Amino acid sequence: MRVRRGLIVAVLSVCTVLVSAFTASAQTEHYSRYVALGDSYTAGPLIPLQRLDPLGCLRSTSDYPAQLALRLLVPSFTDVSCSGADTTDMTAPQQVTLGTNPPQLDALRADTDLVTLGIGGNDYGVFGTLVGTCPGLRASDPTGNPCQRQFTVDGVDTMKAKISQTQGNITAVLTEIHRRSPQAKVLAIGYPRIAPPSGTCPNVLPFADGDYAWLNSVEEALNQAVAKAAADSGSSYVDTFGPSLGHDACAGAAAWINGKDLKLTAAPYHPNFAGMTGLAAIIQAALA
Template sequence: MRNTRLLIAVVSAAMLLTTTATAASAAPRIHHYVALGDSYTSGPFIPVQQTDPLGCGRSTANYPSVLSDALNVGDFTDVSCGGADTTNMTRPQQVPFNGTNPPQLGALRITTDLVTLGIGGNDFGVFGSIVSTCPGLRASDPTGSPCEEHFTTNGVDTIQTALTKTGERVEAVLAAIHERSPAARVLVVGYPRIAPDSGYCPDVLPFADGDYAWLNNVERELNQALEDAVDADGNATFVDTFGPSRGHDACARGGSAWINGKDQNVFVAAAYHPLKAGMAGVAAVVLKSVR
């Protein structure tokens, strides 16, 4: 009888521990997560697109959505929007189809406990200027660096000069986030690589051969500006996606690419933007940082 009672007690305790562990794992670790950012966060044309507003190109498969599911977030708010720059953190953004995305920082609450910020590439028109200019210059000097030369004035790379100012803007955005959500963990998510370390794929990424290295350098400088802003802030974390995306650039074959090439596909991804696989890859990198 004594052994029977002991067995019942052990089984009951085991069941209680299992129930408690299950409840703990099911409970949301993050109560309110807010995703802020531009098109590299929102995921234009990646199915399925949200309509609030449609012009933001906000996908239900973007990295914030994947991250939210993985973390079992209690309340998730994604206000990222294609074309956004740091000014749209505090100002409304007009988007295609007569839509308006409210100031993104308006989504923050005093109780927000996780914020991801992916911004900076559109400030001073950097990303748009590069993708609208460089492909058209390849024919003039296929093996040279005509785009780098185009953006160099009196020996000064105007793109790199702009990135210095971008870092200052991001630092101001971080201060504003902390003011609105002082208890939130804030992650600044960098930009994944577009061009490979070596080799070329002009049919996919039609930059001149010499401009591949320049494009990589621009991305490194942009990510460094973001990391410097985080260091100056002192209360945020920079998440590097440039390093982890090596081998997943637009030239990658066999389904390994995280970034779409020059061909816009309204059922897959915008040109020169992350693919669904890229969003999943970035989400995995960010998740590792969160955990």
């Protein structure tokens, strides 16, 4: 009896989600050809089920583009996002383990009418540098901000300086998207919140206490660069940082971002399935 009750509750929950998605879909403009471009925050490394085209892109069949395409009932959907991609991989092949991802912009057509782009975090190695360096510095000053000090040279925040250069790269990509698909609605997708606005969780997000605020400021700078690039190119910016409040890596069961530990269903410091679902809902709402 308990098992039967549990199954009924599970089925009803799934039905409620689907009804909500399809109801929202009816309120959204209809799109026929959707192309998704981006890096690992778009591709969804390790989120089941992973695609094999190529395997090294770690692209999930449940990433936010796939969920958005389902919500919008799009007849034609192409997802060429790839983990590790930066803006140069939009126009050049990206070499990955066991294969090559073609230039992502090659997926665009003249009749493409919806494009999402999530890119910028890997330009100049910003994201990889942060997660590769900051956790190792925590032990030297657990309550301070050793990572911020590490990347501040002569009073200049070198991470944010790199991000200011990234803005131009994203603008160029968005401009090219419009050239190749002139009828498309083009959305530049921001990055969701990784760290909470206050408090810490060093067992999950092993940054020094004072570096949490700095991590947030770096991510906000990146999102501002994406937003300005969208404005400069005539695209639309979708904020995911604000709406993901309460879903950071420290949020426990409500987290949309995985912490430091590698899981079978999510890569370290990357969105999990719940995060991809949340992002799809945010983007759908933006379209509506």
